[in-house]
Amino acid sequence: QKEVEQDPGPLSVPEGAIVSLNCTYSNSAFQYFMWYRQYSRKGPELLMYTYSSGNKEDGRFTAQVDKSSKYISLFIRDSQPSDSATYLCAMREYSSASKIIFGSGTRLSIRP
Amino acid sequence: NAGVTQTPKFQVLKTGQSMTLQCAQDMNHEYMSWYRQDPGMGLRLIHYSVGAGITDQGEVPNGYNVSRSTTEDFPLRLLSAAPSQTSVYFCASSFGTGETGNEKLFFGSGTQLSVL
Numbered sequence: 519q520k521e522v523e524q525d526p527g528p529l530s531v532p533e534g535a536i537v538s539l540n541c542t543y544s545n546s547a548f549q550y551f552m553w554y555r556q557y558s559r560k561g562p563e564l565l566m567y568t569y570s571s572g573n574k575e576d577g578r579f580t581a582q583v584d585k586s587s588k589y590i591s592l593f594i595r596d597s598q599p600s601d602s603a604t605y606l607c608a609m610r611e612y613s614s615a616s617k618i619i620f621g622s623g624t625r626l627s628i629r630p
Numbered sequence: 631n632a633g634v635t636q637t638p639k640f641q642v643l644k645t646g647q648s649m650t651l652q653c654a655q656d657m658n659h660e661y662m663s664w665y666r667q668d669p670g671m672g673l674r675l676i677h678y679s680v681g682a683g684i685t686d687q688g689e690v691p692n693g694y695n696v697s698r699s700t701t702e703d704f705p706l707r708l709l710s711a712a713p714s715q716t717s718v719y720f721c722a723s724s725f726g727t728g729e730t731g732n733e734k735l736f737f738g739s740g741t742q743l744s745v746l
Contacts, residue, residue: 561737561738619675
């Protein structure tokens with residue numbers, strides 16, 4: 519079993535919809551949780567990161583962590599065609615800063 | 631400020647050939663790493679370095695060597711290429727150390743490698 523599981527999609531929604539992207543994980547020692555966005559033929563770029571449980575909001579993006587369920591989510595409000603990309607969750611243990619484990623990514627398409 | 635630069639962008643090798651993927655960053659980052667990305671597998675860590683002269687293994691190190699003689703450069707060497715090493719390779723760096731600050735990784739644009 520992979521340490522981090524992510525539905526690969528593809529997920530297709532109309533412009534303006536609320537998008538929910540999710541990851542589950544098995545390692546209870548994970549403390550830092552990140553979301554990266556990757557456009558086609560480009561390297562990933564960091565969208566948001568959170569430490570431990572709770573919510574974090576940045577513009578149209580909200581990251582949620584539920585450590586009791588080992589479940590993290592990224593919500594995108596008022597989705598735009600420019601949000602079409604692959605979204606990768608990533609996480610690491612508190613004591614293992616050098617080893618960041620990525621999910622396999624969810625491909626998202628926003629229809630105009 | 632170019633960020634993280636990877637060369638080449640594309641490469642085709644025959645089984646058994648060796649080659650070096652180049653990675654350079656101009657942000658004075660201590661932490662650098664190599665990932666490979668395969669369909670359905672996500673990004674998997676190959677090797678990483680927390681500073682010049684210091685390297686360590688990630689999840690999938692077999693068949694790859696690295697060295698870090700300067701802060702700027704972190705080349706990845708394939709000693710004897712195999713078809714299983716066909717993948718897209720990403721180099722990443724961050725201002726963090728081995729202890730903290732690695733949440734924001736800056737990635738290069740990738741090298742697409744095919745081994746026939």
